[in-house]
Amino acid sequence: xxxxxxxxxxxxxxxxxxxxxxxxxxxxxxxxxxxxxxxxxxxxxxxxxxxxxxxxxxxxxxxxxxxxxxxxxxxxxxxxxxxxxxxxxxxxxxxxxxxxxxxxxxxxxxxxxxxxxxxxxxxxxxxxxxxxxxxxxxxxxxxxxxxxxxxxxxxxxxxxxxxxxxxxxxxxxxxxxxxxxxxxxxxxxxxxxxxxxxxxxxxxxxxxxxxxxxxxxxxxxxxxxxxxxxxxxxxxxxxxxxxxxxxxxxxxxxxxxxxxxxxxxxxxxxxxxxxxxxxxxxxxxxxxxxxxxxxxxxxxxxxxxxxxxxxxxxxxxxxxxxxxxxxxxxxxxxxxxxxxxxxxxxxxx
Numbered sequence: 567x568x569x570x571x572x573x574x575x576x577x578x579x580x581x582x583x584x585x586x587x588x589x590x591x592x593x594x595x596x597x598x599x600x601x602x603x604x605x606x607x608x609x610x611x612x613x614x615x616x617x618x619x620x621x622x623x624x625x626x627x628x629x630x631x632x633x634x635x636x637x638x639x640x641x642x643x644x645x646x647x648x649x650x651x652x653x654x655x656x657x658x659x660x661x662x663x664x665x666x667x668x669x670x671x672x673x674x675x676x677x678x679x680x681x682x683x684x685x686x687x688x689x690x691x692x693x694x695x696x697x698x699x700x701x702x703x704x705x706x707x708x709x710x711x712x713x714x715x716x717x718x719x720x721x722x723x724x725x726x727x728x729x730x731x732x733x734x735x736x737x738x739x740x741x742x743x744x745x746x747x748x749x750x751x752x753x754x755x756x757x758x759x760x761x762x763x764x765x766x767x768x769x770x771x772x773x774x775x776x777x778x779x780x781x782x783x784x785x786x787x788x789x790x791x792x793x794x795x796x797x798x799x800x801x802x803x804x805x806x807x808x809x810x811x812x813x814x815x816x817x818x819x820x821x822x823x824x825x826x827x828x829x830x831x832x833x834x835x836x837x838x839x840x841x842x843x844x845x846x847x848x849x850x851x852x853x854x855x856x857x858x859x860x861x862x863x864x865x866x867x868x869x870x871x872x873x874x875x876x877x878x879x880x881x882x883x884x885x886x887x888x889x890x891x892x893x894x895x896x897x898x899x900x901x902x903x904x905x906x907x908x909x910x911x912x913x914x915x
Contacts, residue, residue: 676714702732
């Protein structure tokens with residue numbers, strides 16, 4: 567692994583004459599420690615000290631933000647469609663099983679965030695979280711990095727947004743409310759469909775769609791606007807009129823401030839892993855997927871537009887946004903109850 571040379575060796579760190587000594591996790595400028603724990607069976611954590619935590623998004627990216635914070639790499643949600651899978655290959659790990667089970671933890675993320683937000687070059691721009699892998703995946707229950715990160719953003723009155731499938735975000739509701747009192751905060755849960763059987767199969771490590779919508783409802787009850795990123799819509803699996811309607815209806819009942827449909831996209835890494843899942847679970851759809859995605863990562867624009875228009879009409883029918891709380895706090899505004907999916911493809915992991 568590329569950071570093996572940073573591993574903290576107990577005997578060497580203590581000195582030849584000192585004998586074995588307890589080794590502090592942050593004893594070197596950059597350290598790595600690999601941990602397997604019974605409560606996270608099958609998952610290995612690689613603890614590292616990052617050099618920076620607020621990262622610039624490449625100018626060529628299609629996402630509508632320029633800065634991100636990602637305290638983790640790899641994700642135990644194990645979503646077969648996750649666009650971020652290919653980034654694990656940068657660490658000499660594979661985009662499939664390793665991405666699901668080899669989780670890199672930037673243990674110094676909170677202190678880095680506080681330092682960088684106070685830096686003379688920082689201009690207080692919007693920071694997006696959960697746009698690569700989920701910052702509220704299971705690892706967050708062990709490492710609890712997000713409270714320190716949110717606290718730093720709150721203290722700097724720096725605008726930020728969070729996209730998550732994780733119910734653990736409810737632990738930090740008080741912090742989010744405090745931050746929303748002083749800056750713009752955008753909150754979204756990712757719920758592409760409500761079919762429990764498909765969810766258990768294609769995103770086996772994520773909380774159920776019902777629980778994610780419960781997060782939306784809990785946030786609305788606290789006066790926070792929370793949108794639903796309805797992604798991915800899986801062609802021929804979750805895109806029927808009835809399935810789209812059920813998802814939008816339940817999002818509206820959960821008090822969603824908006825619903826934004828995004829059709830599945832298959833970039834390298836995700837493409838291979840998702841098609842493997844499809845071969846194992848729905849082999850009869852392989853030819854149709856090859857026809858739909860044969861020329862690239864994205865479904866044809868007419869198909870995307872059709873999904874977008876259907877969801878937009880459903881959002882109006884079910885009153886998405888009408889039951890959202892009054893914006894007493896400085897929550898980032900939503901332009902309309904539904905955002906078109908075709909022009910921008912956001913990460914869903």
